[in-house]
Amino acid sequence: xxxxxxxxxxxxxxxxxxxxxxxxxxxxxxxxxxxxxxxxxxxxxxxxxxxxxxxxxxxxxxxxxxxxxxxxxxxxxxxxxxxxxxxxxxxxxxxxxxxxxxxxxxxxxxxxxxxxxxxxxxxxxxxxxxxxxxxxxxxxxxxxxxxxxxxxxxxxxxxxxxxxxxxxxxxxxxxxxxxxxxxxxxxxxxxxxxxxxxxxxxxxxxxxxxxxxxxxxxxxxxxxxxxxxxxxxxxxxxxxxxxxxxxxxxxxxxxxxxxxxxxxxxxxxxxxxx
Amino acid sequence: xxxxxxxxxxxxxxxxxxxxxxxxxxxxxxxxxxxxxxxxxxxxxxxxxxxxxxxxxxxxxxxxxxxxxxxxxxxxxxxxxxxxxxxxxxxxxxxxxxxxxxxxxxxxxxxxxxxxxxxxxxxxxxxxxxxxxxxxxxxxxxxxxxxxxxxxxxxxxxxxxxxxxxxxxxxxxxxxxxxxxxxxxxxxxxxxxxxxxxxxxxxxxxxxxxxxxxxxxxxxxxxxxxxxxxxxxxxxxxxxxxxxxxxxxxxxxxxxxxxxxxxxxxxxxxxxxxxxxxxxxxxxxxxxxxxxxxxxxxxxxxxxxxxxxxxxxxxxxxxxxxxxxxxxxxxxxxxxxxxxxxxxxxxxxxxxxxxxxxxxxxxxxxxxxx
Numbered sequence: 001x002x003x004x005x006x007x008x009x010x011x012x013x014x015x016x017x018x019x020x021x022x023x024x025x026x027x028x029x030x031x032x033x034x035x036x037x038x039x040x041x042x043x044x045x046x047x048x049x050x051x052x053x054x055x056x057x058x059x060x061x062x063x064x065x066x067x068x069x070x071x072x073x074x075x076x077x078x079x080x081x082x083x084x085x086x087x088x089x090x091x092x093x094x095x096x097x098x099x100x101x102x103x104x105x106x107x108x109x110x111x112x113x114x115x116x117x118x119x120x121x122x123x124x125x126x127x128x129x130x131x132x133x134x135x136x137x138x139x140x141x142x143x144x145x146x147x148x149x150x151x152x153x154x155x156x157x158x159x160x161x162x163x164x165x166x167x168x169x170x171x172x173x174x175x176x177x178x179x180x181x182x183x184x185x186x187x188x189x190x191x192x193x194x195x196x197x198x199x200x201x202x203x204x205x206x207x208x209x210x211x212x213x214x215x216x217x218x219x220x221x222x223x224x225x226x227x228x229x230x231x232x233x234x235x236x237x238x239x240x241x242x243x244x245x246x247x248x249x250x251x252x253x254x255x256x257x258x259x260x261x262x263x264x265x266x267x268x269x270x271x272x273x274x
Numbered sequence: 275x276x277x278x279x280x281x282x283x284x285x286x287x288x289x290x291x292x293x294x295x296x297x298x299x300x301x302x303x304x305x306x307x308x309x310x311x312x313x314x315x316x317x318x319x320x321x322x323x324x325x326x327x328x329x330x331x332x333x334x335x336x337x338x339x340x341x342x343x344x345x346x347x348x349x350x351x352x353x354x355x356x357x358x359x360x361x362x363x364x365x366x367x368x369x370x371x372x373x374x375x376x377x378x379x380x381x382x383x384x385x386x387x388x389x390x391x392x393x394x395x396x397x398x399x400x401x402x403x404x405x406x407x408x409x410x411x412x413x414x415x416x417x418x419x420x421x422x423x424x425x426x427x428x429x430x431x432x433x434x435x436x437x438x439x440x441x442x443x444x445x446x447x448x449x450x451x452x453x454x455x456x457x458x459x460x461x462x463x464x465x466x467x468x469x470x471x472x473x474x475x476x477x478x479x480x481x482x483x484x485x486x487x488x489x490x491x492x493x494x495x496x497x498x499x500x501x502x503x504x505x506x507x508x509x510x511x512x513x514x515x516x517x518x519x520x521x522x523x524x525x526x527x528x529x530x531x532x533x534x535x536x537x538x539x540x541x542x543x544x545x546x547x548x549x550x551x552x553x554x555x556x557x558x559x560x561x562x563x564x565x566x567x568x569x570x571x572x573x574x575x576x577x578x579x580x581x582x583x584x585x586x587x588x589x590x591x592x593x594x595x596x597x598x599x600x601x602x603x604x605x606x607x608x609x610x611x612x613x614x615x616x617x618x619x620x621x622x623x624x625x626x627x628x629x630x631x632x633x634x635x636x637x638x639x640x641x642x643x644x
Contacts, residue, residue, distance in 0.1 A: 169359040172326055175346040176353045177373035177424065191363050 037243035057240040061248075067229060068245060075225040078140060078215075079208035082147040086155040086204045089148075091197065094159030095189070098271075099168075109160070112153045124217040131218055138222035146214035151204035158203065158264075161271035162196020163189065199263040202256045209252060276337035276350075276427035276460055277302045278323065283332035285318055292318045294484040295332070300428075300462060305454050307463045307475035311507070314481040316464045317432060323462065324351050324430050337427050352421035356433040358413045360405040366392070366416050367401040373424035391419035394453065411442040418450065422457065429454070431463040435470065447474055468508060472496070480504055498550055502560055502634040510562035510632050512608040514583065518633065519556030525549050525633070526556075532584045532603045534576070538628040549631040558636040567630040570599065570612040573621035581631065583608075583624040590618055 037043070038057075040050035061068040097105060115123070127146060128137060136142035166189055174184040190197075212227040220228065226245055233241035278300040285293040293315045300306045308316040321327040323334055325346035334342045341349045352373070360369050370391050371384045379387070392398055395415040400408065405416060414434055421429055431450070435443045451474045454461050465471050471478050472492040480487040480495065487507075488500040499505035506513070517528040520540070529535040541548025553559055561581075576582050588607060589600030596611045601624055610624055 167357065167359070169355050169357050170361055172346070173353070173355060173359040173361070173420075174372070175326075176324055176351065177420070178347045178376045179372075180345075180347055183376070188361060192361075 034243050034246055037239045038247055040240060057244060061241060061244045067224065068226070068241070068248070071224045071226045071229040071245075072248065074140075074223060075209055075227075078143050078147060078223075078225060079205045081140070081144045082151055082208040083201045083204050085144060085148040086151045087197070087201060089152060090155035090159040090200065091190075093156050094161075094197075095163050095185070097156070097160040098163035098166075109157065112156045115149050116153060120213045121217075124214050127214070128217040137218055138220075140223060143215050143219045143223050143225075146218050147204075147208040147211055150211060150214060151207050154203040154207065155200045157272055158200035158268070159193070159197050161268050162193040162200070164271040165196065165265075165267045166192045195263040195265065196268045199260045199268075202260050202263075206253055206256055209249060278428055278460065278462065279333070279335040280319070280323065281333040281335075283319070283322060283334065284330045285315075285322055285327055286330050287318075292484055293322070296481075296484070296486055297332075298479060298486070298489070300460055302460055303458045305451065305461045305463065305474060305476045307465055307471035307478045308481060309465060309468065309471040309478050309507075310481035310487075311466060315484040316466075316481050319481070320353075320430050320432055320462060320464045323349075323428070324353050325349050350427040351430050352424055352426035352428075353430040353432060354414070354417050354421050354434040356436055358410075358417045358437075360413055360416055360420075362404070362406050364405065365401065366397065366403050366405055366408070369405055369416055370419045370423050373420065377424065387423055388419075391423050394422070395419045410438050411446060414438060414446060418453075422453070422459070427460065429459050429461040431461060433464055433466070436465070436467070443470075450474065480507060482507075499562075499632055500552075502562065505562040505632045505634070509566075510564045512563050512565065512568075512610075514561045514563075514603070514606070514608070515636055516559050516561050516581075516633070517557075518551070518553075518559045518561075520551050520553060525551050525628075525631075527581060533582055536579075536581055538579065538581065538631070541629060547627070547629045549628040549633060551631075551633045553633065553635045559633040560636045561626075562632040562634070563626050563630045565598065565609040566596075566611045568610055568624055568626045570601070570610055570614070570616065571623045571625050573623055575623055577625055579628065581626040581628075583626070585622060585624060587616055587618050587620045587622055590616065 036050060039053050039055065041052040041054040041056060043050035043052075060066060063069070096102060097108065102108065124146070131137040131142050136145065170188055170192065171184050174188045175181070179187060209225075210227060211225075212231065215223065215225050215228060216231075219225070226249055230242050230245040230249070233239075233245065278298070280296060280298040283293050283296045284291065296315070296319060298306075298319075308319060310316045318327055322329055323336075325341070325344060325348075329342055332342070333340060336349060336351065361372070364372070367385075367388045371388045374384045374387055388401065392401055395418060397412065397415055397419065400412065400416075405413060408416065414437075417434070434450070435446055438446065447470060463471070463474060475492065477489060477491055478495055479489050482503055488495055488504045490498075490500075495504060496508055499508055499510065502513075505511075516530065519526045519528075523540055525538045525540055527533070527536050527538065539548040541550050551559070571577065571582075573584065583601075583603045585601040585603035585608070587599050588602045591598045596613055597615060599610050599612060599616065599622075600607045601610050601622060603624065608624060616622065
């Protein structure tokens with residue numbers, strides 16, 4: 001039966017195969033390069049592959065007193081503080097946007113998007129200027145503030161969508177049973193919106209972990225995060241250190257993205273930005 | 275078991291009045307159904323009683339206590355929602371026990387009460403099941419258990435059966451009624467299903483456009499609808515315009531193009547088999563009758579003591595039990611049930627016994643729609 005198929009049919013997989021191959025190369029090419037650099041001891045032009053493999057750079061990066069470990073600690077601290085700051089704003093703001101009849105609702109949602117709309121370098125240079133006068137430059141608090149403004153858009157939009165996806169009758173049932181508004185919020189609404197709030201927190205965490213421009217202008221030289229370390233290593237021609245740092249940054253990104261995929265349900269996604 | 279007083283209640287949403295001076299007294303232990311088509315204000319009335327809808331005027335009192343301004347959590351009502359409104363992050367037992375937890379019952383007492391509710395509602399063995407794993411009928415039972423567990427003053431049922439399969443709906447209908455009678459709880463039930471209201475309620479409140487059209491027992495509203503609207507809403511939606519004169523004992527109907535003059539006995543006040551006439555003196559009336567309370571006879575046949583309309587069969591269907599015919603009389607098609615099998619095109623007579631007639635004064639606009 002199969003042999004009777006027209007030859008054109010039999011060859012139809014070729015363009016699709018080529019397209020998939022190209023896509024795979026675009027995605028995995030740089031990643032392969034990264035992987036190779038992470039385990040290369042010696043690699044210089046004109047050789048296509050490293051001349052010698054080994055883990056000596058890993059030992060340097062993971063040495064207890066290395067810059068990398070200190071930067072990782074700073075990065076994670078800043079990211080966690082940013083998540084906390086974002087939650088402090090987005091939980092009340094998201095609930096208000098989802099439940100109350102606010103005038104200018106659309107405008108408020110849009111306002112959180114504004115920080116992303118302007119050229120970031122211009123914004124952060126001016127932020128840095130202002131922070132200088134306030135003494136916030138080069139402090140963890142300053143960097144956390146910058147990251148928070150950046151992360152609020154995910155945080156507020158997704159949190160508002162998560163609250164909007166909670167059926168109102170579930171809250172009414174709790175009020176009807178005798179729970180006050182606060183009790184209803186913490187006992188019913190928040191637990192039901194938790195997956196969405198969690199997803200938004202992960203977004204904020206990852207954004208903060210990867211953030212470079214703001215940290216560069218506000219934090220340098222006192223604050224060194226992993227992206228800054230990677231930048232310095234890359235600029236200094238130290239590709240092994242840069243590659244290993246990038247891999248460290250990749251782990252939480254990929255891991256959390258898999259988690260987000262499970263947390264963010266279609267009913268929440270459908271309400272983002274509404 | 276408590277009484278509910280609603281006095282002259284007015285509710286408006288954004289300028290338009292949804293309830294317009296509704297007064298209602300539900301006696302302790304009584305089951306009252308609020309019946310009406312969508313948009314008549316029945317759900318709004320229920321939500322005003324439970325405290326979810328702000329009231330513009332009037333007064334609501336539960337067990338003698340004025341709760342007009344009280345938030346939902348300060349009213350001792352328990353609502354069963356159309357959408358079940360069970361909390362998906364809690365088990366069956368946690369859902370039922372939530373109200374008791376709020377009332378600071380001890381854990382063993384809550385467990386005991388929850389077990390009692392599960393037994394009562396035939397949900398044994400489902401205590402630790404996640405509510406999302408239950409069937410529709412089971413979910414609504416859990417919702418009922420949650421409402422009954424706190425032993426509320428008033429049980430409010432907001433179309434609790436309309437999301438269920440037909441068979442489970444019938445089953446739960448009788449179960450809810452039996453439970454309500456056994457526990458002696460006061461209940462207010464919202465529905466758009468006429469039969470559901472008739473089967474379940476002690477008294478039915480028919481709402482139309484934000485006002486009460488009629489309050490009465492199922493038999494009262496069925497036999498003596500207070501208005502043409504109620505008559506039509508309760509199935510007497512065949513309407514024939516007549517010229518009639520009411521005397522002390524009879525209704526004298528003048529001859530028309532499709533019927534002869536006839537004199538029928540009057541009903542009401544004990545007389546079960548006479549015509550209902552809501553009009554003094556004489557004039558045009560809209561005579562309502564039900565599809566199932568009249569029968570057909572061969573053309574020319576004129577039984578005494580009945581209004582006979584001459585017509586022709588235009589449609590026939592067999593819904594089960596009896597045949598249902600569309601009979602054209604003049605320009606109007608009436609639906610009539612009959613035991614015999616007949617042919618489309620046959621000339622027939624619709625025989626309307628006096629007890630099947632509900633006559634209301636005919637207004638011009640009613641004449642237009644008849």
